[in-house]
Amino acid sequence: MNCILRGVRVIDPLARRDAAGQDVWLSEGRIIAIYKHMGEGTLPVIDLTPPPGGTPVILCPGFIDIHTHLREPGDEGAETIHSGSQAAAAGGFTQIVAMANTVPPIDSPDRVKEATFRAVAASVQVLTGCALTKGLKGEELVDMEACAAAGAAAFSDDGRNGFSPRLLSEAIGRAVSLGRPVMIHPEDEEVLAQVNRVQGPVQRCSLRPVEAETRAIDYALRALAHAGKGHVHLQHVSSAAGVEMIRRAKEGGANVTAEATPHHLGMWLPFATEPQPAGLLKVNPPLRTDRDREALIQGLRDGVIDTVATDHAPHRVEEKALPYDRAAPGMIGLELALAVCITLGGMSGDWIPTLVDRLTIGPYRVLGKASGIREPRLRIGEAATCVLFDPEAEWTVEPAHLRSGSQNTPLLGARLHGRVLMTLVDGALVHHDRQRLPWPASAAGTETARG
Numbered sequence: 001m002n003c004i005l006r007g008v009r010v011i012d013p014l015a016r017r018d019a020a021g022q023d024v025w026l027s028e029g030r031i032i033a034i035y036k037h038m039g040e041g042t043l044p045v046i047d048l049t050p051p052p053g054g055t056p057v058i059l060c061p062g063f064i065d066i067h068t069h070l071r072e073p074g075d076e077g078a079e080t081i082h083s084g085s086q087a088a089a090a091g092g093f094t095q096i097v098a099m100a101n102t103v104p105p106i107d108s109p110d111r112v113k114e115a116t117f118r119a120v121a122a123s124v125q126v127l128t129g130c131a132l133t134k135g136l137k138g139e140e141l142v143d144m145e146a147c148a149a150a151g152a153a154a155f156s157d158d159g160r161n162g163f164s165p166r167l168l169s170e171a172i173g174r175a176v177s178l179g180r181p182v183m184i185h186p187e188d189e190e191v192l193a194q195v196n197r198v199q200g201p202v203q204r205c206s207l208r209p210v211e212a213e214t215r216a217i218d219y220a221l222r223a224l225a226h227a228g229k230g231h232v233h234l235q236h237v238s239s240a241a242g243v244e245m246i247r248r249a250k251e252g253g254a255n256v257t258a259e260a261t262p263h264h265l266g267m268w269l270p271f272a273t274e275p276q277p278a279g280l281l282k283v284n285p286p287l288r289t290d291r292d293r294e295a296l297i298q299g300l301r302d303g304v305i306d307t308v309a310t311d312h313a314p315h316r317v318e319e320k321a322l323p324y325d326r327a328a329p330g331m332i333g334l335e336l337a338l339a340v341c342i343t344l345g346g347m348s349g350d351w352i353p354t355l356v357d358r359l360t361i362g363p364y365r366v367l368g369k370a371s372g373i374r375e376p377r378l379r380i381g382e383a384a385t386c387v388l389f390d391p392e393a394e395w396t397v398e399p400a401h402l403r404s405g406s407q408n409t410p411l412l413g414a415r416l417h418g419r420v421l422m423t424l425v426d427g428a429l430v431h432h433d434r435q436r437l438p439w440p441a442s443a444a445g446t447e448t449a450r451g
């Protein structure tokens with residue numbers, strides 16, 4: 001494309017830039033200039049200026065999701081790297097970290113290499129998450145050094161929490177020199193086994209009390225203290241009690257970071273009533289009360305929660321249609337994250353810069369440079385990795401329009417605000433909503449293909 005986008009609000013948190021009424025000159029995937037008003041000469045102008053008092057369209061660095069489940073290898077019927085990265089692009093995400101709980105799990109240097117290789121052609125940058133323990137069993141650490149050398153961006157047994165605090169503490173210590181975060185799924189499996197009265201796996205058990213979360217957070221914080229160094233990241237925190245523990249730990253100087261998902265920030269139980277099948281509401285950890293949701297939102301606002309992470313968890317229809325107790329947990333999130341935060345989480349208006357921060361530099365800082373994550377920044381003259389979104393645009397969640405290989409969300413048919421208009425990755429146009437952002441043929445240049 002070769003054009004001027006007129007009347008845009010440009011937000012670039014790392015550059016401390018937030019300016020409305022900007023003209024953005026795009027040429028062949030590069031941002032050539034950003035000015036208050038540009039003499040257009042012969043360039044086509046796409047005028048996005050809002051009406052007086054209206055909300056402008058926003059250009060910012062591409063979003064980063066540090067918690068995505070792609071189902072390749074093992075369950076390509078639910079999601080492939082290709083479909084998942086297209087969903088990411090449609091949601092404005094330009095970099096994602098794929099979790100290791102595939103079949104087989106990514107738990108050795110060879111599997112890390114293979115997963116990284118498979119993702120090379122994806123529409124967005126897919127970083128490889130590596131398991132923390134072999135087979136996600138919690139018994140033996142993976143060869144962390146070799147896995148990092150093979151390309152692992154982070155370590156997580158997400159979906160499982162089977163290790164002892166002692167093993168976790170060793171992992172935290174070893175991760176320091178690798179510069180990779182150790183990410184924890186904070187649901188204590190002993191608590192889950194007890195309340196559900198089961199001997200075997202607890203992933204599909206439906207009783208998941210807050211105590212399972214607080215106990216796991218407590219163990220993770222103890223393990224961090226015992227390691228005496230390092231960093232621990234807590235995934236999908238869901239409760240007010242959990243937020244409070246993290247707040248206190250951070251105040252005490254612990255190097256702990258945390259994420260919250262759009263669904264925990266947006267859908268508390270009384271709202272999310274009776275989708276069909278009921279299993280569509282099932283997710284680990286579960287949706288809790290409005291009080292929990294408000295604590296998460298407050299935590300996100302004041303930085304106790306560092307980042308929004310989708311926990312995009314695609315599942316095949318038949319896995320969700322099972323009786324609630326046996327249905328697979330998880331919901332898709334990449335394409336809905338922005339709109340769920342804005343519409344259901346109430347993060348519009350003066351929230352927007354914070355939301356952009358928590359979708360860009362928040363996750364960037366959690367991962368750290370050594371992970372291979374790229375700095376989320378708008379750079380003049382370089383191939384752009386960015387997203388253009390309209391925080392007000394209203395749309396309906398329609399299964400046929402979702403790019404993900406699965407449609408498991410309780411929000412099918414919902415009317416949401418907040419729509420991604422365009423996503424660029426390394427200058428390639430990986431998503432374009434032609435209906436909401438039509439551009440004249442004269443602006444259409446040569447698009448670089450990716451994915």
Ligand code: NCD
Pocket residue numbers: 069101158159160185282283284285311313314329330331
């Ligand atoms: C995740 C999945 O399906 O992989 N499901 C979920 O409910 N969040 C795994 C997990 O994080 O538990």
